[in-house]
Amino acid sequence: MSQSTVRAIVTDIEGTTTDINFVHNVLFPYAYAKLPDFLCENAEAPAVAEQLDAVRRDMQDPEATLEAVIATLLHWIDTDQKVTPLKALQGMVWADGYQRGDFTGHLYADVAPALRQWQAEGKALYVYSSGSVQAQKLLFGYSDEGDLTPLFSGYFDTHIGHKREAAAYQRIVEALDLPAESVLFLSDVVEELDAAQQAGMQTLQLVREGTQAGTRHPCVTRFDEIHL
Ligand SMILES: CSCCC(=O)C(=O)COP(=O)(O)O
Numbered sequence: 001m002s003q004s005t006v007r008a009i010v011t012d013i014e015g016t017t018t019d020i021n022f023v024h025n026v027l028f029p030y031a032y033a034k035l036p037d038f039l040c041e042n043a044e045a046p047a048v049a050e051q052l053d054a055v056r057r058d059m060q061d062p063e064a065t066l067e068a069v070i071a072t073l074l075h076w077i078d079t080d081q082k083v084t085p086l087k088a089l090q091g092m093v094w095a096d097g098y099q100r101g102d103f104t105g106h107l108y109a110d111v112a113p114a115l116r117q118w119q120a121e122g123k124a125l126y127v128y129s130s131g132s133v134q135a136q137k138l139l140f141g142y143s144d145e146g147d148l149t150p151l152f153s154g155y156f157d158t159h160i161g162h163k164r165e166a167a168a169y170q171r172i173v174e175a176l177d178l179p180a181e182s183v184l185f186l187s188d189v190v191e192e193l194d195a196a197q198q199a200g201m202q203t204l205q206l207v208r209e210g211t212q213a214g215t216r217h218p219c220v221t222r223f224d225e226i227h228l
């Protein structure tokens with residue numbers, strides 16, 4: 001990493017800022033439990049109906065019943081599929097959980113101080129996650145460390161493309177209007193880092209407890225090991 005040239009940092013969430021176990025053992029089961037009733041009660045609401053139609057398109061069955069759509073969504077949660085309408089609906093369900101205080105967004109202890117320091121140093125901070133932009137804002141807005149959303153300049157989800165495709169990172173660079181080599185991408189997933197590197201970004205792999213270091217990208221175990 002050529003540290004002096006970093007002008008913006010784009011961070012992944014799961015496995016990077018946030019424990020994978022929080023996502024898989026708190027958020028996903030909450031959505032699994034609450035989604036059926038939420039959809040039965042809100043299927044006619046325009047924002048929900050739009051996502052249900054998108055699920056039917058992905059199922060290649062425009063006439064699929066609500067029951068069949070719900071079964072598909074639950075299967076996608078079970079198999080951790082990063083399907084855009086599922087992610088949008090999960091975000092809507094999690095909003096209730098955060099607002100009721102059922103959980104707060106997990107952040108590793110080293111994350112908030114580093115984000116604050118980088119922002120104070122003039123770096124622009126962005127999030128790129130498979131979770132919807134609404135879900136990202138909720139996690140950082142209702143985080144263990146309070147509302148961190150003022151630290152971020154923007155959020156990207158799968159509407160910009162999938163995280164293992166270089167084209168998604170090219171679009172992010174265009175949106176940031178910065179040279180690709182001045183943007184640093186942080187993730188725990190080597191394939192995501194490969195894609196960001198192909199788009200010209202700098203990369204750093206977060207190797208949190210329980211995850212494996214790769215060999216293709218520089219590695220750190222905590223945000224406070226990153227000196228820009
Ligand atoms: C935005 S919090 C929920 C994260 C999520 O739904 C997910 O699938 C994790 O994706 P990531 O790209 O952050 O690994």
Ligand SMILES: [Mg+2]
Nearest residue numbers: 012014015188
């Ligand atoms: Mg990740």
